[in-house]
Amino acid sequence: MLNVIFRLSTLATAFDILIVAIVLYYIMLMVKGTRAERMLWGIGVIVIVYFVSLRAELVTLHWMLSNFLGSVVIFIIVVFQQDIRRALVHMGRAVSPGDSIKSREALDEIASAVCLMSESKTGSLIVIEREVTLGDFLDSGVEIDAKVSSEVLRTIFNVASLMHDGAVVVRGARIFKAGVILPLTEKELEKSLGTRHRAAIGLAEETDAVIIVVSEKTGDITLAVDGELYASVKPDSLLEDLKVFFPYTGDNRKTLFTWKAKS
Structure with a gap:
C-alpha cells in the first residue's frame, strides 16, 4: 500500500x-x-x-x-x-481562430493595389484583420462593405477622395471600412517616418493585424506586424510576404524575410 x-x-x-x-x-x-x-x-x-x-x-x-x-x-x-x-x-x-482573410484573390488584389500606389507614390494605409477583431478601433471611418479590388482601394486613396487620409480595414475578403483613424504609437521613430507609420505601428502594438503602409514621399512599402515596422518591402515580393501571415490562402510556403525593422 x-x-x-x-x-x-x-x-x-x-x-x-x-x-x-x-x-x-x-x-x-x-x-x-x-x-x-x-x-x-x-x-x-x-x-x-x-x-x-x-x-x-x-x-x-x-x-x-x-x-x-x-x-x-x-x-x-x-x-x-x-x-x-x-x-x-x-x-x-x-x-480560437477568427475570421482571418482566406481568399487568395483578395491578397492578390491588395498586393496589386499597393504595388501600383507605390509606383505612383500614393500614400496609403491598409489594415488586414486577422484573428483579433479590431472592435473599438473601428469607431471612426465610413462603412464600405465592398469586395476587395485593386481599383476600389486605389480610388479610396486617391488624393481627391475624402477618405484618403484614413486607413482602410479589410475583414475577410471585404473592404469593411475606410477613413478609419488609428491610435498613434508612443515609440520614438525615425523623423523620416510620418503619421501613417506611427498609426500602423500603434495598431500593431495592440492587435495581431497586418498593416501595409505606402509612403507618399518615397513610395516605399512598409509592413507593421506585432508592434514592429518592417521597411523596404520589395513590390515583387509583397504577395509572397503576405502569404506568410495568411497561410490559408492556398500557399503555405515561407519566404525568406529580408526586411529591416525600424524602431
Missing part, C-alpha cells in the same frame, strides 16, 4: 514539475524579443537569491525581497501591459 502511495506521489510530483516547466517555457516564448524578457531574467535571479537568503537565514535580506516580490506582479502588469496584451493575443489566436 505504501509503495502504491509513494508511486502515485512521485507521479504527481513529476506531472506537477512538467506542467510548471511547460508554462515557464511558453511564458519565455511569449516574452522573447520584448522588453519583458530581460525583466523576467532579473526576477528569476531575485527569486534564487530569495530562497538562498531563506536557507541561510539572512533575515534582513529575506524580509526586503519578500516585500519586493509581493508587489512585483502589479509592477509587471502596469509597466508591461502592452507586451502582456500582445502575448494574450497570440494565445487567443492559437486557441
Whole structure:
C-alpha cells in the first residue's frame, strides 16, 4: 500500500514539475524579443537569491525581497501591459481562430493595389484583420462593405477622395471600412517616418493585424506586424510576404524575410 502511495506521489510530483516547466517555457516564448524578457531574467535571479537568503537565514535580506516580490506582479502588469496584451493575443489566436482573410484573390488584389500606389507614390494605409477583431478601433471611418479590388482601394486613396487620409480595414475578403483613424504609437521613430507609420505601428502594438503602409514621399512599402515596422518591402515580393501571415490562402510556403525593422 505504501509503495502504491509513494508511486502515485512521485507521479504527481513529476506531472506537477512538467506542467510548471511547460508554462515557464511558453511564458519565455511569449516574452522573447520584448522588453519583458530581460525583466523576467532579473526576477528569476531575485527569486534564487530569495530562497538562498531563506536557507541561510539572512533575515534582513529575506524580509526586503519578500516585500519586493509581493508587489512585483502589479509592477509587471502596469509597466508591461502592452507586451502582456500582445502575448494574450497570440494565445487567443492559437486557441480560437477568427475570421482571418482566406481568399487568395483578395491578397492578390491588395498586393496589386499597393504595388501600383507605390509606383505612383500614393500614400496609403491598409489594415488586414486577422484573428483579433479590431472592435473599438473601428469607431471612426465610413462603412464600405465592398469586395476587395485593386481599383476600389486605389480610388479610396486617391488624393481627391475624402477618405484618403484614413486607413482602410479589410475583414475577410471585404473592404469593411475606410477613413478609419488609428491610435498613434508612443515609440520614438525615425523623423523620416510620418503619421501613417506611427498609426500602423500603434495598431500593431495592440492587435495581431497586418498593416501595409505606402509612403507618399518615397513610395516605399512598409509592413507593421506585432508592434514592429518592417521597411523596404520589395513590390515583387509583397504577395509572397503576405502569404506568410495568411497561410490559408492556398500557399503555405515561407519566404525568406529580408526586411529591416525600424524602431
